[in-house]
Amino acid sequence: MNEKKTKLRPGIIMLIVMLSLTTNANLSGQDYLSPSAMIADNQAGKLYIAQSTAKQVAVFEISTSTVIKTYSLRAEPSGLALSTDKSLLYVTCAAPKGKVKVVNLKTGKIIRSLAVGHTPTAPVLSSNGKTLYVCNRFDNNVSVINLASRKQVAQIPVQREPVAAALTPDGRFLFVNNLLSAGAANKGNIAAVVSVIDTTANKVITTIELPNGTTALQGICISPDGRYAYASHILARYTVPTTQLERGWINTNALSIIDVERKRLFDTVLLDDVDNGAANPWAVGCTNDGKKVCVTHAGTDEISVIDVTALHEKIRKYHADEKNNQSSSAGRSNYGSYGTSSIPISNIPNELSFLYDIRKRIKLHGKGPRALAIIGSNVYVAEYFTDSLTLVDINKTADIKTTALPLGPTPQLTQIRRGEMLFHDASLCFQHWHSCSSCHPGGARVDALNWDLLNDGLGNPKNTKSLLLAHRTPPAMITGIRENAEMAVRSGIRHILFAVRPEEEIVSIDEYLKSLKPIPSPYLVKGKLSASAKRGRKIYSKARCDSCHEGALHTDMKLHNVGTGDGLDKDRKFDTPSLVEAWRTAPYLYDGRAATIEEVIAIYNSDNKHGQTSNLSVKEIADLANFVLSQ
Template sequence: MLPALALLIFCLGNSRKDGPTFLGPVDMVYSPEQGKLYIAEYYGKRIDVFDISKKTLVKTLPLADHPNNIFLTEDLRSLIVSQGMAEGSLLVYDLEKGRRKKEIPAGHSPTAISESEMHIVICNRFPGEITFLGKDKFQVEKIVKVGREPIALYMVPDKNKLFVAHHLPEMASTADHVASKISVIDLDNLKVIKTILLPNGSSSVKDITRGPEGKYLFVTHILARYLLPTTQLERGWMNTNALSIIDVDQMKCWQTILLDDIDHGAANPWDIDFSENGQRIFVSHAGTHELSIIDWEKMKDALSQTGSTSLDYATSENLGFIYPYRERLALKGNGPRAIMPVGDFLIVANYFSDNLSFINLDNFKEQNIQLGEPNLSNELLGEMYFNDASLCFQSWQSCASCHPDVRVDGLNWDLLNDGIGNPKNVKSLLLSHETPPVMSLGVRSHAKVAVRAGFTNIQFTEVPEDYSSHVDAYLEGLKPVISPHQSSAKDLEKGKALFQSLQCHECHPAPLYTNLKSYPLGEDKSLQWDTPTLIEIWRTGPYWHDGRYAALEEIFNKEKHGLQESLSSNDIRALNAYLLSL
């Protein structure tokens, strides 16, 4: 049995019924002046203050909602926490006085936080915006629209630029190049001045950081081989896991390194950081419960000899390149996410095992300190298995590799359950158990069948039935996120009326917004396509069965989609506003 899973099952079997509940650490910052580690506990809805020297919890700061990100200001005097989803906020704590100073409304889905000379900066993930707040009063001074799902930030003050990493691709999935991007914002005029596309197939971006010499930024992500049919997993046939290096001055992708070995995937790379001396790179792998420890100096020398350009990602096809420069360290914890180098140690926050791993960087010995107790409910066990790539053949991918956040990755995949040569866009799993049949052509009678087939045919593995049952429980417990789209009451009312008068509701009736039937669609009338739910359609682009439309309104402008009459631009705007509100 794999070490991380074995430890967690042991903890589950020996947990105290009257002990602490599951907390779920997702982020950390370290205050060197205080010697304190601040830990954002997602499920615990709190910030834990941990004394590094004593290795013990000394204080807890309760929150009203789930924390998303945590940030320590440059003067080390304030701690800022982003929390919540539809009605997000920022909490500002005075570290000298040990109390909360203020709470500021922060819009929909505030996530990553950064700081410039003039502003506190936050990602609003689902609105696709970067919000600049004045430092004195925390009032909004500028909102910059950047596109789909900005999820991580890195401020480069010496270049007067902010680099924004985007979680998912935003273009049509039939485009020649489908990939997440890095947006570059000029801090003088607060405008996007450059868009850097990662290599084709890049998705599920998690983190961005700067190297010690300042010349490069480093981005963790999945590199999908989505153009190939899903016939095997060997040598990263479906998904590989990558680290892309951005040249700060030239504002382009310099190199992309595969983090996998030839016969052993390193699934779901998450956080990235450097050792304090700048000589080593640390990457957490949330899917395989391990760390990559990379000799940056030696790897940099080797990379400088490849002659690769932004159009020639030679290393992104080479599963053997990283081998001489990287140590893979298996962890005893499950689901490592945030990492933090502190002196001679690397601290790892393990999400599902609910503990901290202290890794001695001299001998790689590991000490684990429990935060809460992994008393996982059936739903949380399902979430754990959904994110666990150690269940997969050779550990190349987890369910979350193609369904990040249980939704979509923005790519087309050619699955074999309905023949070969007909790639289709990934579907969200929200409400999948309530809207049978499933898959685009309805080839699975129910989501429960699809869950078990997914382990067998996509991860090429067999898992115990209770694992699949727990995944069912996780998926059945999912709740829709309130839409970030704000439209006028007039447009929403008009759009809803059009939805009825155009008879859209016949195929998409409330409350699930699907009649659970199948219909011919597009050119080939012999194929019967499952009618999808419209709930969270704002989140699940690109659109159509093959993702050919980047924006929802294109369906009505180009495809007509059953409309018997032409709609005015105002009508399309209103109908689009209503759909994006669901």
């Protein structure tokens, strides 16, 4: 900077401000559009496309295949809904103090900005058009907004990171996908669930259990006849060591079919083929005639188009055969049984060729398909990393036609952006079963599962670590077995993706991970510690937590035995984990045995080896936990 201060006259300042406003869209460092959500106005022949990093919504005209308008939001759009008369667009904007911006599509003006929760997404309009439901991802709840009074009339707690929702056609029930499982990771059924909200009572009336290993529960849609919901997710085979990748022995990719009337799982089918994974299933949509279900694969840049009638027929027949042949179920060896007390035992989730002949896998032109919109037999898929759409005409039985439709200039990828793309790219992986983001979803964070990776021996599973700050806090891995995160990244590629990649690609993954920024905790009040967390801060020093969780990152980067080791890890030292973003990395401890911070302190530290805590009252423990959860 120049030492000498230049005084600017007010007129010049005005001019500079105006210039910077008009060029803001191009100069704000946002060279990418990053389409992440999409909704169609069938009658008007338009698509509205949320472009998250460009902080705008684009209007795409179908007849000319061009973007005819953009609405700037100055906030990251994450989801879209249209008013019943299609004159208003509701846009959720992802931020700690989340907003729904209401755009008048005639004037192009933002006419309202409604306050909702932390990182809102997936807005859904009620059938009478009077109520808007919004998933507040990091508050773990759903806002119910009365659009006439513009007031939030209810906040309905769901389970963990709600990211998608669908309303039954009669408007009675809202099905909400929770991205991750809640609870400890070392016992029982570990699976993300679908929360069902009764829209008259405004509360969750049931949660639908999905098979053990369900994670990254991403997209959901309900068939036009209202009978079935279809939810996309990963089906992690976390109960077996990660020695083998073929035939889906680590991550498989699935679609769960839910019986809407009975509010329980009908069955789960795998989207993969025997030797070719269809990784990271994301958006789901039904055609208007209900005959096809489409699923985008964000990791392999494809869509699956499934014949619904054939699918249901095949499942029914399989169930009938299974019933007639009960004894065969005893001989199942694959990945374990997928039944629980509340869901039927079925072997379909182990059948890698179940969709053979009733599903088409179609390669898209761009990379990172995370949203889709269907008009008749035209499926539009929005591709996050290439700022593009692929139009797929699914009418044809053979030779399905695809057309590439760019939304802007071909993006020039920086090293960081390229790393982000590769991190989410399952084509790096042998047979395409998974990407790094399969186990580290939500921007390189956690899947809440334990995995028996091979770096520290067999038979001692470890809870997935968030990669935020991994490069700044060597050593890496829970046991500190890798000198640093760079080495952990390289061994991840070799031993988890079973791949060899050029060094420049791997360096860009490092750069992407280094660029990650912590998200402000939902436990903060107006960006500051709550009164309880402030009390907790004192206890944190008094209990000597900061002797190991020291400094701004809350880690001394050293190994300690804090008395948690068990089984093969008995008496083992572990690397002090950073507690930054601890609010989103549950469950806790190396084997994910603690569902909450309170459990870490009150249940699993009986001998004060992990801080001086035995003398703390219940209230002090709650305060201490609040402080940790505020980081």
